[in-house]
Amino acid sequence: MQPSCYVTTFPCPDKPGRLLLLATRRCAVMELSDELWQRMRDGGEMEEEERETLQRLGVLVHDREAEKEEMRETFDRINRESRHLSVVAALTMECNLACPYCFKAPFRGEQTMDDAIADLLIRRMSERMSQGLDLTVDFYGGEALLQLTLLKRIATALQRAALEHGVTFQFNIFSNGTLLTRPVVEELLPLGLAAVRLTLDGPPDIHDSQRPFVSGRGSFAAIMENIHAIHDILPIDLGGNFTRENYRRFPELLDLLIARGIDPARFKAVGFSPVVPRADGSLAGDLGGTPRGQALNH
């Protein structure tokens, strides 16, 4: 038996020698010893009962390649049965914020979609729309709005293709909210903008320490200003990242939104996620959902 391809582990800082394991195919979470995990990876001896339990929970599999093939078939079947295609398009890994928990920081640099890839995306998506599929694209980053010109070019072409093939096209944006001004939203709505997912990590002192601009300046005021300016014309899915130290302060954020004249009932969804330890013990956050509420790291 081998560990599943779809297993991930996290350290237990409070419990040396133990780790948390997440088997994503079965959504099974368990705490186990480093020693057992190492034994699993080495294909070492194991009690029968232990092996059966780990197999049932999707931690151990007979054949990793067969497991991957099974997953491919599952997605193929779902795609065949659905008349709706959802795509995530990462426009850039660049960002104007410098959140200490950002898991994309190592990918900064030259990681921006070029024209050739954008053309390929447009061509492939147009082909699928010509087969009768409605299309939703989630534009993602980094900060996707740093590539506003590219985003508009892609959206314009896909909207034209949707019209040509008699299907629908809409898009959502994952944004940190700093560049999402009302003029930008007004420009994007006619191109198919349906919703935005943005992030506030709590009241200003917490948010600004967790999500500063690259310059070090806090970003709370700019984001709040933009939410106020757009909340009546665009559905907003509000996310936030919390730690064990500050999760109790989210109600203050909701009170601040109300005080600013933003009715929380106007939000499409509000959901907060924990900042989780990486394998090396440092913290990773912004693991929110898409504007449609599916789980996806941002």
Ligand code: SF4
């Ligand atoms: S977590 Fe999001 S907003 Fe923060 S630096 Fe990373 S990409 Fe930018």
